[in-house]
Amino acid sequence: MRTRNDSGIGMLILxxxxxxxxxxxxxxxxxxxxxSVTAEEAFKHANTRMIRFIATDTEKFxxxxxxxxxxxxLELYDINGQKLYYQFxxxxxxxxxxxxxxGANKTLGQPIQVIEFNPIxxxxxxxxEKSIETAKSNYPTGEIKSTxxxxxxxxxxxxxxxxxxxxxxxxxxIFVDAYTxxxxxxxxTTETKLGVCSIYEQKSKNEIDENLKKWQKSDELTKSIxxxxxxxxxxxxxxxTEEDIKKLSDDTTIVGRSTSYYLDTxxxxxxxxxxxxxxxxxxxxxYYDVFHTQDYIYQKMGPGxxxxxxxxxxxxxxxxxxxxxxxxxxxxYVTVFTFSQAVSEINNNRPFVSIRDSHxxxxxxxxxxxxxxxxxxxxxxxxxxxxxYMETFGSEDYRVYVxx
Numbered sequence: 001m002r003t004r005n006d007s008g009i010g011m012l013i014l015x016x017x018x019x020x021x022x023x024x025x026x027x028x029x030x031x032x033x034x035x036s037v038t039a040e041e042a043f044k045h046a047n048t049r050m051i052r053f054i055a056t057d058t059e060k061f062x063x064x065x066x067x068x069x070x071x072x073x074l075e076l077y078d079i080n081g082q083k084l085y086y087q088f089x090x091x092x093x094x095x096x097x098x099x100x101x102x103g104a105n106k107t108l109g110q111p112i113q114v115i116e117f118n119p120i121x122x123x124x125x126x127x128x129e130k131s132i133e134t135a136k137s138n139y140p141t142g143e144i145k146s147t148x149x150x151x152x153x154x155x156x157x158x159x160x161x162x163x164x165x166x167x168x169x170x171x172x173x174i175f176v177d178a179y180t181x182x183x184x185x186x187x188x189t190t191e192t193k194l195g196v197c198s199i200y201e202q203k204s205k206n207e208i209d210e211n212l213k214k215w216q217k218s219d220e221l222t223k224s225i226x227x228x229x230x231x232x233x234x235x236x237x238x239x240x241t242e243e244d245i246k247k248l249s250d251d252t253t254i255v256g257r258s259t260s261y262y263l264d265t266x267x268x269x270x271x272x273x274x275x276x277x278x279x280x281x282x283x284x285x286x287y288y289d290v291f292h293t294q295d296y297i298y299q300k301m302g303p304g305x306x307x308x309x310x311x312x313x314x315x316x317x318x319x320x321x322x323x324x325x326x327x328x329x330x331x332x333y334v335t336v337f338t339f340s341q342a343v344s345e346i347n348n349n350r351p352f353v354s355i356r357d358s359h360x361x362x363x364x365x366x367x368x369x370x371x372x373x374x375x376x377x378x379x380x381x382x383x384x385x386x387x388x389y390m391e392t393f394g395s396e397d398y399r400v401y402v403x404x
Contacts, residue, residue: 016280021248033174035106036083036104036105037086037103039072040237041295042086042103043237044087044222045111045218045219046088046102046112048089049111049115050064050067050069050100050240050247051240051254052255052369054245055191055245055249055254055255056258056369059260059262060117060390066092067283068090068091068092068241069090069091069239070089070090072140073088073089074089074151075084075087075148076101076157077148077151077160078151078200079151080200080202081162083104084105085103086101086102087099087100087101087102097117098116099119100112101106101115101116101117101259105200106347107208109210109211109392110217110266110372110392111219111222112163113225114389114390115391116376116385116387116388117387117388119387120382122178126181127163127178128147130181131147131174132161134183136163138172139165139172141162141167142172143166144161145171147159147160147162150175151199152196153189153194153196153358154356154359155356155359155379155389155391156177156381158177158178158184158352159178160175161173161174172186173186175196179381179383180310180382180383182273189357192310193309194297218372221372227253229248230247230363232251234247256367257369257370260365260366260368261366262365263346263351265283265284265286265287265351265362265364266286266287267378267387268283268286269381269383269384269386270294270381271383271384274311275298276310276359277297277353279294280316280360281301281319281326282297283351285297285326285379285403285404298311300319301315301319302315303320313400314333316353316360316400329382330403331400331401333398334359334400335398339366339373339375342366342393343366343368350403352399352400353399353400354396354399355399356395356396363375363376363377364377372392374390375393377390377391378388
């Protein structure tokens with residue numbers, strides 16, 4: 001296993017370096033529309049939710065008491081060039097203990113998109129330099145147009161450099177993963193191959209309309225929490241202290257209607273870039289006191305995968321159902337599901353596989369905090385590590401229920 005470096009100060013320095021080296025991108029007209037969210041608005045959402053989570057869910061957020069949010073976020077972009085998330089760092093004693101990703105556009109739905117616990121740092125300067133160097137090497141006569149930190153295939157983060165061919169006028173994109181520094185092909189993500197995928201371009205008109213309603217409900221909650229805080233003399237625009245939390249924890253506006261439940265799963269990092277499904281199998285097997293290696297699970301989940309590629313989503317059942325696998329014969333692969341179904345699985349002590357595009361993770365819990373609903377995710381990425389986070393419901397494409 002690799003060694004973690006959790007220095008919050010180091011990340012702040014890297015963020016400053018990043019700002020200095022980034023090229024100013026062309027502003028996307030879509031980004032300037034009425035659905036855009038400012039960094040100041042996003043900070044209010046992040047700060048109010050941290051207060052609410054600490055007050056209502058001590059199992060997951062108890063360690064955040066006394067922490068504060070840096071009001072200056074890292075801006076993460078979609079591969080289409082549009083601003084996607086404001087990523088706020090949560091600090092305690094100059095150490096990064098969490099991150100909160102707030103949507104930069106109301107069409108993404110509820111403001112809080114992802115909440116990370118004990119995030120694994122990456123060197124932003126290094127990954128951006130690698131992206132620029134690769135672009136210059138591949139297109140030596142090209143003109144570098146921009147370099148940004150992007151979510152290139154949710155939840156994977158990296159750097160994207162856009163280079164323009166001076167002769168043809170064609171533009172090319174170079175993607176480099178933030179953790180491995182591997183160059184990612186500018187090709188659509190598939191079930192078996194790594195690639196890139198735009199979050200914005202996946203959303204339908206109906207989904208956007210529904211997401212705007214979700215954002216409005218969450219915004220109303222933010223304003224009500226801000227009002228309650230103001231009455232008690234607390235400025236929501238400033239980092240909130242532990243004493244502030246005590247003042248607010250008995251306020252019904254903040255506590256709301258919250259239920260949560262988490263299973264005692266063990267996080268395993270995937271052992272290479274195409275072992276996300278086997279790593280999930282290892283996590284779920286461990287929960288049932290069964291130990292199989294990721295190599296063994298990968299072989300059982302075949303045939304059907306390209307050698308050296310990801311497991312086809314539905315073929316994960318080839319490990320979960322048979323007696324020489326996990327022996328859960330009623331396991332099922334589903335493409336239509338609800339939040340309440342996730343609640344039912346977790347309440348029945350059954351962790352399940354949550355799939356986004358080609359990437360498998362384990363869902364091990366939930367937080368129902370009206371009007372917001374989140375799932376607890378154990379993600380096998382980055383390789384050899386893995387990390388845990390809360391994810392807004394609606395980010396999945398498929399599930400594998402693991403049932404006896």
